[in-house]
Amino acid sequence: MDPLYKPQGVEARWQQTWEEEGLYEADPDAPGETFVVMHPPPNISGSLTIGHCLQLSLEDTLVRWHRMRGFNTLFQPGYDHAGISTWAAIGRTLAQEGRSQRDLGREGFDTYVQEWLERYGGTIMSQFRLLGASLDYRRARFTMDEGYYRAVMRWFVHLYERGWIYRANRIVNWCPRDLTALSDLEVEHEDADDTLSYVRYPLSDGSGHVTIATVRPATILADVAVAVHPDDQRYRRLVGKEVVVPFVERRVPVIADERVEMEFGTGALKITPGHDPTDFEIGRDHGLPELAVIGADGVMNDAAGELAGLSQQEAGRRVLDWASERGLLEKREHYRHSVGHCVRCHSRVEPLIVPQWWVAMKELAAPAVAAVKEGRVRFTPDRFARVYLDWMENVRDWCISRQIWWGHRIPVWYCPDGHVTVAETEPQACAECGSSELRQDEDVLDTWFSSALYPFATLGWPDQTPELARFYPGNVLATARDIIFLWVARMIFSGLELIGAEPFHDAVIHSYLQNPEGKRMSRTLGTGIDPEEALEPYGADATRYGLLKMTTGQDPRFSWGTIEEGRKLANKLWNASRLLLLAGGVEPDARPSSIEERWILARIDATRAQFEADLAAFDFAHAVQRLYHLTFDDFCDWYLESIKPRLEEEDVRATAFAALERLLKLLHPVMPHVTEEIWTNLPARETRLIVAPWPEPETWEGELETMESAQTAARIYRRSGVRIKLTGDSARIFEAVVRPGDDGHGDVEAERARVQKEIERAERMLANEKFVANAAPEAVDAEREKLAQYLAERDALG
Template structure:
């Protein structure tokens, strides 16, 4: 890069002029590509692969910004940093998109057949599947794009199929009838993660079931009347005195006229409904467990589209489940067996993609045995080989893993990894292998594909193509993901790593916060409260957005975000830009010389160098503990407060002096410290830091701040004496500035000041005068307070500012008297309100607290105003 004159540097920072330019530069020079290098220690992050149907969300912004911070920092610290990007084929989401896309053109999936449909899926993937990747690049992520993976890549596909075959041959995969979440719209089993629970206002129907050989009825309550057609028992709690005499007897199931037993089971809640529940083992998860315990009959009453099948009476067959519900309720009423109906609020699971209520459904599926796979995965977290941040997620992890159930891994879809099982057309023999049987004409392959998670659970090792790469890069270092997929992905990846690689897949798992709006609501499309991140980037810049989400996101706490909060990031970017322009402006007239960097130092230089090294220590500690939010606040405080607000102001007098060598030493040092500050900030705000770093001095093609060496803390440069001395000077300057503000002294006017102290050193006086705008400064341990002066006290130091001639004392007295009177009236009003017991006892607590806070604040202000008034006399 060539040297740029100050006149060419824009006065205001414009992200649009910078971001695309530098991203192209990084990409063209392949700065983020990693190869096996046994002389360097690897640091690896596997990206949680977004769905190819995905679009950039605020959740992606937080997740990928965190990953980018970790990878950029480690790259600068000398690690062989490798952030592997990629996308997930997302079976059900993609199949739904393509099916709907074809339907709009009048093409039906079933009519064109599997092979033709898959061609359309691949076309769709090529056209739309990389949108989110392009959007992520706008955020500035430093992925190794030469390593981009897709879960349907040929070699990745082979890994998935091989894993299935190996587990099948080990007896860990089997086919059987089990209860699954069934999506009637897509006619497929779906995972728990693809079920969205909605609270709905429904009904609770009470049905009377006649007890056989008795005049009695047992009344059951249900939210799903249609499922009574598949009832095979009625259950009561064994300790319920109301029903003990009925246990072991039978009831005649109305409509169906089937006799079913009354059983006792501790699962039954005596307080729900009547304390007696109908048991439909084929259509309810809890009923399924009871059915297994009591060896009940399992009767499936639904087809795969949730219409009724031949297992219900003729007049109710082949009808929608909700139509059947109406008819069942009407029939019960007709028979005189409808006891009552109550309004009832309940949670219903909806298919995320099909947007219809799911059906708990007894279905023949492929399952994976999980108990043996879970044990080593539990142990490595307990032993601390894998650490969770925040740590409290371990409890959630252990609870699920220690109560784990077999995993339904098959899906009734076409897009995905087809199950490598073939059935002999004549003998029914099962053939399972990576390669099809040689006499393929005699076999028919299983129609199902694998659950998407049954491919992505291999992600941490299958992203590497060769054995050499796996040995070098695996295990990976850090996984950044949402806690909502702790079971579906994190736990299963740990199991896969321990089983197939005999080692953990990653060392640290950072669980991100949930992004909420300013009202605390989770951001969602349905609420319309989620901003478009690309629009936010367009308005504020990627750096401002990145900075803001991290600044607002303490580890383990949710983020309350609104677009306007990006002013935080934009203001910080402008502050950094102005500091850079100031240095560049002076670089045009003052020659820098690295040989002078340690010469002509005073206590302000000692202080800023000490603060820089102290900041580096604090920053490294925060990052080592995954306290990323604290880390950015540490950097922010150093740049904004220490460097810009104080140090740059303090060096101006020396930089504008006559001694060329001093000027050169001061500017060279200031730029060096600024470059270190930019490097600290770079992982968080990559674009503006790259731009300023390149402007500061000529760089060769391919050089970048992102691959420069990260500054190291030097304990020997941390000077407690210099920091204490600077704090003392800052307190004096701040006290004088506060007096100026309180007394309404115009910024353009200089004041005289007297300091009663013997601690102020001669070389500090010039700084105090210049930064506090003091004309004459008297420092004496015996100084007396002048008449008509304002004062401030801190530690053992007293400061006096004579006001005669600075302000019109009579006008100021009148102004203060009016303000004192106003405050006294306000305090009297709030005290009257707080002395009213009715108000204090009946008003909301937050309202009362607000009034008390007002009272305290006003009393403190009144005290201060009276002191100022006395000073004028």
Template structure:
């Protein structure tokens, strides 16, 4: 094969886009419901239509792609369902921003025109992340791409809502929810990001009614006090037992409110007495329900103070806080102010501080849905990987609260409920009604709210397969085999898909839930815009290639655990790709005269051939077993070790002499070519799920069968080629070669200069094998002549010695090095080290330096001094040893 068949330099930009276009245009990603194969399916966690590829997406989709490519190569009907989420709040915010730049608002357009504008935005910008997933190499079944507001999903959402409503599991009620004053909508828990912020704890006097005594209340939100309807204490707190059942006077408002006991109160926090504002705190809301307290709303949806609270009415909530603190201090109500750090919820879209507010919303009753979802995990029908995430899942479901599913937006699935202006009742229907189902009036209006985005994504595993119709895809690919997702959305998405899947799909939505961690920066911090520590995967791909990014993300990755992103690891993955590229190029340059149809006989294989073939079988087994266990990082490591350390660093070096041999031993050369080609081709298939582009590029050049590596078979180990005896001998040989190389380096032997080596081997069989393969020592250890014998009582004089794998190794020094010259070099190095010791010692004896320098800097200098002393001692010993040998030689 000609050298130009593979370029000298590895340049992923030269072929990655080419191969993706080839795969997609040939339909290699597509799975057919009637192909007769065993199904294996994954649904993509749908990214937001507003999104762009971030490093978390890159990890999540790399893991999915590895699994789907592996199963496809194993012969499964492998379906990876693509799609994206309509992202109600985020998408509406993008379009509203466009309108603001035009000097308009959505109200200027009206609901219908605004919705049309959002669809236009989606068509123009919504495909960006799908394009980026292609760049990553994601082998999604693109013809099946779904959108949570496409016609099929909309039909499924409506059917699910109406069905749950008819079963009494959806209701409308007034409850407390997360509210974003800027987006002007209720939020789901996952849309609220809690961040620790520096704040204050204000201590206030609440006078006990009819007395001069008071209860000291500590609060982080004094502006909510206008909505206080009680003060709670712990029932076992002796400080307040006498006050339970009495009233305190609410400052400024001068209204009596009751003191009551509730086990929720933490006696150790603040003063142990808590102001209770049921309309503005979720825990206070629950206490209010338990003790029948009024709900007084004092903050409006836009974050301003409500009417009816005097001069504070209409103020922004934070402006009110500032003014109120002044007034409380002037009135003698403020006792003290303490600095206090606490978690504050922010809208994940606009970063506004979330306000817990009581509002009328639509809810799903969760208790009846949660029970089957818990049983499915307990019985093992769905299994978490790692299994420890069972507890997180179960704990959330055991303590689940009803789910607020309505959002005050215009973009999304509009709630299929119509309210009658005449009888006041509500009609929920699968088809748009024209009259009230209760009184027949045509004075009906559709509910203004849309559904939480998570409602439609909870149906994702089966709505994408055609539900509620009995589609062939639903019959074949549901339940899906595996869900791959981060641990941060077990509650919000995984649990809800489980509940809805069991309710409507009549089975669990997935058999395995493979949980991965987050990608953090090199310091272990979560990546965020505020820290400016994010990594753009597209930029990494542009510079290093998708294969490099993918391999970096998977190596060292363990299920459920966070990983750190280091550019050094990206470089390492790039070096691995280069290593594979160069090894493949070497092989292609040495296949002249090779005939793939000629398979060598067993007796043709040399020790190195039998060894690499055996190691290859074991690598196949190890990789496959690790993939089955979702230990993708371990699988990648095993391939890396085999390709780099065994195939490239050892086998290729061992067969060079046979490939270059001009003696006419064609049989040996062709056997070496066969093993090289066979192992490399199979290893490319083994590596393909991890690094799809480079493996396709090389595979197309090496002897192979088939159109594409991605539809070639995944390697299966041939146990008949596992050769423990050859592995043992080869391991011994490699250890001895390493030892000789180290010995030569230690004495400063000139590279390439052959040196005599004497080996004493007690084991007769091992000694015989070493004799048979003496040429390995000559070529890889620069050893000549090589003496291999039984151990004797007298050992060689003036030789450095070592032991490896039970083999005694002697390296005679005479003629190997110029002893006088080496001693002179070592003395010069020793002098430099002594100067360094003196410098560091003086620095560390300087009290001013030790006192003022950072502790880490001082410790680093101490480590340098210790290292210098240890190296100096080693050189002194070496000088003494060489001097002793020199004296002997002069005798």
């Protein structure tokens, strides 16, 4: 064994061994309570980030812990076709060659995407393995593989038959670059600097004008009304009159609607149902026409008349010039507001009225709200339950159709007579007229429509498989908070609707790593950390430890310090094991005969209990920190040092190996490779550590204060050179660990003065009647205890 632990080689060997020996495999026929984690399938639009590794580390820690505890454990791998994300990523690649997706044609695109899929799908699985993630790789699923496709079709038809899927011509978020509709969740809002123009709309009866404020003057061409708040005294007399829209000189009514914000601009709002979501709602309620002057490509369309073909900016300029020449442009001012952008390609989203497929959410949402309110699904940290509920209780209908070529085709066919046939597989004839001339809907489904089925489609649903019966519902879903609505919510309502049970009981919303500058990590901006930068030099164990240490519930900046700490821990374990093995292997057996031996066994057991509590609460940062201190401070610095003089005794080594075994077991879920490697080197191995039983609670009695007095004496001697009086075991342990070079040479008076100050502090507190009367009794007792200790210390100083 080399004095320096080198993870390179060791880790790959164990990853291969575990997998070849079938130790990652889940068996529906195996006994035991199940523990199921569905790893969120990464997008095939790229390789893994360090953030994915954090998520995988915490999941694998839970999975390995449960496996050792005897649970029948399934850790499910897969990857996601990631509709628009992949579409946009491929678009970026093609653009470098001067081509676009549409240039390839639908079939050409399919061929192209297959290559992409094989490349990234393979990369993702190998990256999972490099981290030591104990996923059942045989079961890897893809959201567009054959069985999964069938599940998605069943889901669509199910919702259609329930009457919850409908096609409607409504305003949607339209990406003018990708030429597709987006859901509300695929739009991100960013502040933008704009100009707010105040334009006068003359009253048709010549009695004056109404001034409106707009940031999009080009849309004036599609105005169909001016709206004011019904309580607005300034405009009350105008409601019911007509105004003349500038440029197009169309007469439109002044209406009253409560959705108008009186404080914004002049309090009068131009209504453009074709190009604004709020206006669309108001327009529908008032029966207003829906004009469109902007096309799908974002430029002015034929309805814009002489402005057709112009950009919105140029058209807006022309409209304002027109108004200015006629004295209708009151003023222009700078205005900063948030504007929707496509979350994938970052184009400014265009609200357009386009026919799309929708899912009615009301009835699906109700049970999903109840599941969280009744605690059947818990969020960690629990504040995210509120976030989830706020969204779910106000959820709007879900636009599920996308005008791209990558995804599940919408299972709807049309015949020449316009009849609609909805079926899971391609029908032979129109369900209504029997026509065989069927044309399938061109659109594909929102990628999250299929991801929603992940917890059971991966298990074979809609077939009633043994896996589905055994491994649904699962237990823990770990994810970052950005997909609580996109995915977590949708898995919950789809699971409840289709299977009748929530898909998991714990939704763990973990840290979102920031880059060292405190900014969001982004692969496209090159501000991310490549997992290989950590895995190659430090190894998977150190990386896992470091990432778990960063999993605090906050959004910490990525730092190498914690990974370095993990590397030190692996090296420390390695050398502690070397010490014992070099002294001579002997079968592990806990038969402690001294204070320090009982003490370390008790310390390990106490840490086991705390570690279990930490993991149960998904507090990974504290969990790994405990292991670090147990290893460094208790096991190495005190226990091993104190038994060194007796290492030739077989009993001492048997106990030491037994203690090391327990330590390795506690560390295995976090650092699987180095612990398995050491485990293999221990005498009398029969099993792999990965499936070794988790330590049972145990009680080790002993006068543990003997250890404490040795530790106190060590602190004083190391600090000041002063030796305090010790007898018996404490003296022996002190000598073994500290190895004092003399009988004491320090300034005894200075030490006595220091202890005296502590005594006075404690006495002062206990003399405070209010403290003794009001403080918790435990706090007062603790203070008395400290005082007693300091008094004893003073006596020992002689």
